[in-house]
Amino acid sequence: MVSPRIGVLRGGPSGEYDVSLQTGAAILKNMPEPYRPVDILISKDGIWHMEGYPTEPARILPHLDAVWNALHGAYGEDGTVQRILDCFGMPYTGSGALASAIGMNKWAAKRRFADTGLRTPYAELISKDEYSDSREMSMRIFKKFPFPFVVKPYNGGSSLGVIIVRKFDGIAPALREVFLESNAALIEAYAHGKEATCGVVDNFRGEDAHALMPIEIIAPENVQFFDYGAKYSGETIELCPSPNFTQEEKKEIERMAVLAHKAIGARHYSRSDFIVSPRGIHILEINTLPGMTEASLLPKSLAAGGTLFPEFLEHILSLTLQK
Numbered sequence: 001m002v003s004p005r006i007g008v009l010r011g012g013p014s015g016e017y018d019v020s021l022q023t024g025a026a027i028l029k030n031m032p033e034p035y036r037p038v039d040i041l042i043s044k045d046g047i048w049h050m051e052g053y054p055t056e057p058a059r060i061l062p063h064l065d066a067v068w069n070a071l072h073g074a075y076g077e078d079g080t081v082q083r084i085l086d087c088f089g090m091p092y093t094g095s096g097a098l099a100s101a102i103g104m105n106k107w108a109a110k111r112r113f114a115d116t117g118l119r120t121p122y123a124e125l126i127s128k129d130e131y132s133d134s135r136e137m138s139m140r141i142f143k144k145f146p147f148p149f150v151v152k153p154y155n156g157g158s159s160l161g162v163i164i165v166r167k168f169d170g171i172a173p174a175l176r177e178v179f180l181e182s183n184a185a186l187i188e189a190y191a192h193g194k195e196a197t198c199g200v201v202d203n204f205r206g207e208d209a210h211a212l213m214p215i216e217i218i219a220p221e222n223v224q225f226f227d228y229g230a231k232y233s234g235e236t237i238e239l240c241p242s243p244n245f246t247q248e249e250k251k252e253i254e255r256m257a258v259l260a261h262k263a264i265g266a267r268h269y270s271r272s273d274f275i276v277s278p279r280g281i282h283i284l285e286i287n288t289l290p291g292m293t294e295a296s297l298l299p300k301s302l303a304a305g306g307t308l309f310p311e312f313l314e315h316i317l318s319l320t321l322q323k
Helices: 017-030 057-063 080-087 097-104 106-115 134-144 168-179 247-263 297-304 309-321
Strands: 005-011 036-042 048-050 053-055 066-069 123-127 149-153 163-165 184-189 194-204 207-211 215-218 237-239 269-277 280-287
Touching: 005 017, 005 057, 017 036, 017 309, 048 057, 066 080, 066 309, 080 097, 097 106, 106 123, 106 184, 106 247, 106 280, 123 134, 134 168, 149 168, 163 168, 168 184, 194 247, 194 297, 194 309, 207 247, 215 297, 247 269, 247 280, 269 297, 297 309
Parallel strands: 005 036, 005 066
Antiparallel strands: 036 048, 048 053, 123 184, 149 163, 149 184, 194 207, 194 215, 194 269, 215 237, 269 280
């Protein structure tokens, strides 16, 4: 029997290029037998490379049995590369094009969460086209959102571009900064509490969607929240299991993570972020392609539950090739 050739897509034209390289490297390093990994780099300008040479997807994909999508952010996580792979009938890991697009669009995902009955912070979407009079817009937001509140791109990941606004004069600069990178800004009520994240894996441990052990995230004292720098600084405390969650809170986080996974139609695996507050547990967003680096959260949760990383890769590839 010929060993399946698995293309590992990494890099890509997004702000998460470096993290994607690390995710891809971890997957290439831990790919179990009998699978044969093939390193496929997508440059920052969107050019596909195999064995160091630039080429087209049409010249790469016919030689593969499946693709492990190790991309993050725009292009790789928003449905774009999924549509390319679908055109070639290529099996790939992670969510399909529609679920990926919904997961990357924080506004669309929040609406799905709300429709499912999940508690999520109140938010409004403001398009770049609406932004003409900065003071008028600032006043409109000021009347609806108590300080502090969050301004962030409606799409993207790794907390890139997230700004916490604490005073009136900070509203317009926050919007301008977000509009440099995105066509719409999500204004969201700030949820106070403990930060948590919880992964979900399909067809795992006897469940169609199995919630992994929740992780509590304690950011360094010198940062406002678990932002991009805190994620990869090595200074953040990540507790799995956490002694600070009650058994009821743990079960509710797991329940909500599974509901969020199903609400957007995610496939294979996902990871959702939460705030555990005295007023209840709020879901913030879902990640359809969470990081797989050595510092990433989903592999840590897998390990805490007794699953080795190569075992997880083998499980996801078996699901992918069953398609």
